[in-house]
Amino acid sequence: MNSLKILKIIKYYILLPLMLTKDFFHLVYEVARHVPKGRVTSYGAIGKYLGSGKSARMVGWAMNAAHSQKKFVPAHRVVNRNGELTGKHHFGHPKLMQKLLEREGIKVKNDKIVNFKNLFWDPAEELKP
DNA sequence: ACTCTGACGAACC
DNA sequence: TGGTTCGCCAGAG
Numbered sequence: 001m002n003s004l005k006i007l008k009i010i011k012y013y014i015l016l017p018l019m020l021t022k023d024f025f026h027l028v029y030e031v032a033r034h035v036p037k038g039r040v041t042s043y044g045a046i047g048k049y050l051g052s053g054k055s056a057r058m059v060g061w062a063m064n065a066a067h068s069q070k071k072f073v074p075a076h077r078v079v080n081r082n083g084e085l086t087g088k089h090h091f092g093h094p095k096l097m098q099k100l101l102e103r104e105g106i107k108v109k110n111d112k113i114v115n116f117k118n119l120f121w122d123p124a125e126e127l128k129p
Numbered sequence: 130a131c132t133c134t135g136a137c138g139a140a141c142c
Numbered sequence: 143t144g145g146t147t148c149g150c151c152a153g154a155g
Contacts, residue, residue: 043137054150056137061152063136080137087136 024050028062029069031123035077037104039121040113042081049123064090076100083116 031046043063044056059078066073067090076097080086085108088097098108107114 044139047137054138057135057150058137058152060136075136078136081139085136090136 024058025062025065028059029066029071029073031127032063032066032073032075032078033071034123034127035074035121038106038119040077040079040083040101040106040116040119041121041123042079042083044081045120045122045124046078049127060087063087077104077121079113079116083113083120085111085113 027050028046031049032041035041042056043059047054047056047059063073063075063078066075075087076091078087085097085101088094088111091097091100098111101108101113106119113119
């Protein structure tokens with residue numbers, strides 16, 4: 001049992017559960033709400049910004065519950081790191097996510113965002129304190 | 130208790 | 143550079 005292992009245990013068995021049970025999801029939604037129209041971000045970027053870079057899956061999981069939130073969450077502006085619309089099947093209709101994006105001026109080709117690199121909105125950069 | 134499956138992503142062949 | 147593996151953790155069964 002080395003010190004690195006102990007750190008990991010603290011992080012993943014104490015800190016993360018606290019965040020998850022308290023307000024990790026709400027933080028995710030709050031970040032997502034800051035994504036401007038016509039821009040997109042990624043699951044990993046949000047996770048990283050919130051200090052748990054390795055739990056991008058949890059951000060995706062949070063998005064799954066985003067639709068039932070009172071306040072609107074622009075879940076369609078969150079895609080994976082390659083700019084692919086991997087979450088489109090969770091929008092009622094598979095084409096809905098693409099339509100929502102196109103309505104904001106984003107072009108989508110083969111479930112992939114055109115010019116993703118320039119449209120990418122990084123919370124770590126934009127939401128600096 | 131245990132396995133499996135993901136709206137993920139980095140590291141490694 | 144493209145496929146595979148691995149770490150991650152919440153739910154479902």
